Amino acid sequence: MERVWDVIIIGAGPAGLTAGIYTARHGHSTLLLHNDKIGGRALEAHMIENYPGFPQGLPGTELMKLFHLQTMRFGVEFKHETVIGLSDAGDYKIVSTRSGYHQGKTVVIATGIQRKQLNVPGEMEFKGRGVSYCAICDGPFFKDKIVAVIGSGHEAVIDALLLTDTVSKVYAIPGKKGFSENYAELPLLHSNPKVEVLEGYDIVEIAGSEFVTKIKLTGGKVEMINVDGVFILLEHVSTSNILVEAGVDADESGCVIVDKGQHTNLPGIYAAGDCSCIGWQVVTAAGDGAKAALSAMKYLKRMGTT
């Protein structure tokens, strides 16, 4: 008979790694599947200063290295495989990957989130050559240039204002639906002489030759704008399409719906961390991971499988 793991964890960010520490430490066979670097989005944090126990702060890479070491210490098995499906076969769950499939009595979903892409022609072609996803990182390269900021969330508003310190003009393009909320900084954005807010438009193409030179819009009178850079600052989305297909309940944004014990609507399947769109912090993700692991262990005990 093929191996049936006590716990399969999908995702190697703070939530997934913490869940692994808990389940493996209690002697449960634990498989952790990841298709990205171990540490998840926390690796992007230049310095984490609010994770308890590290009063001087430490880079996300360092903190995640410690998480990883602790997980390894308890014997979690890691496999670098991309998950493409999840199904509930009753007594066990089947997690399909590009390399095959794995069977587990319980599953902890800790898939995190990813930055939403525009998915318009030119976006990938000009990535790093005018298209940027980080205004604070790449803004200085656009000194005295014209840029567009695409996004309707708070980050887009803040970063559009930030860019006015450097660039000569900012086109703020929140999309046809406008800004997501009535953010406190919106009056500042509208009154800034360097900013032109183009509401009611959607971007449909990024064009140029070696570098970005223009963007194409739809929805209003303006059809083409000359720009040197495009900052894509869309709100985050969950990476959980596969989970929804598996019958895991999620809200309109794709965030997995969980209760206080991180239970999803499916018995034996739990979700933790950013994929449930709660907390957004390393410490809350770790807490979610611990709660999901505790719930999974209770489930295993109840099922009499340990």
Add this chain to the structure above:
Amino acid sequence: MIEIEYFHNPVCPYCPAAKSLLTKIIEGLKDIKLIDVDTYTEEGITRGMSLNLMAVPAIAINGVVKLTGWPFEAEDLLAYINEAREK
């Protein structure tokens, strides 16, 4: 000697990961000279803009930008290093 310029800045969330991979790859290679370029300094941003750089992290080899953004693959960087050796 192959000159590798590593462009970064202190607020770039992807830069530490890029630096970590870069360091690992060039560790022990005696024909590499690594130059850290902080684009949050006047000198650094000027150097980056002179190479038409528009994003960090980025890696230039012998004055030509080869890799921009993160992630990049170790194989790609090694291929660029070998290409520079052959020239």
